[in-house]
Amino acid sequence: AQSVTQPDIHITVSEGASLELRCNYSYGATPYLFWYVQSPGQGLQLLLKYFSGDTLVQGIKGFEAEFKRSQSSFNLRKPSVHWSDAAEYFCAVGRGNTGFQKLVFGTGTRLLVSP
């Protein structure tokens, strides 16, 4: 069965510093991978996705993620964090036998941004 692990429950980063959020997945075939952000009072918003091709994917708000098959990882990065990036971040893998519509989510990482 597919699973997603986000080992960091919360991370604190200084504004302007770089960020990396870790995500490891378990999936037998080539995965469809996603990163979502959840801000208070708002729905989950898709940051970026990986289906195939270039393993470094660019997303919105200056985020990027790199798919590393050998490490079963899809870590999210941002070179310079802004205070508005404080939110909960979820990594997810699409279940292939359902047309990738059913997502399995990690437990999330809460990002705190310090001044």
Add this chain to the structure above:
Amino acid sequence: GAVVSQHPSRVICKSGTSVKIECRSLDFQATTMFWYRQFPKKSLMLMATSNEGSKATYEQGVEKDKFLINHASLTLSTLTVTSAHPEDSSFYICSAYPGQGAPGELFFGEGSRLTVL
């Protein structure tokens, strides 16, 4: 981008009563909608898949008689928590798939927080 709206955003009810949560796709038609439950400090757990005009498909372990799902139109799915108990208190989130575009690209509602007293 596409907008999905949930109503109500917060609801408090007494134990034993039923509560209905609506999920609407505001600017697109959604052939498929999904309902998730999110526990504190836990991930989103898929409860069921709602298909317009047909019965919902429930994930293993989800009580279909307690969590009634109706997808009566291409823009509306409802989740009714029947005979709610305190353990049903949770954050419920819906998502919708437009039926075209990239696989797995879903649009999520803001969530509905249910508190059962």
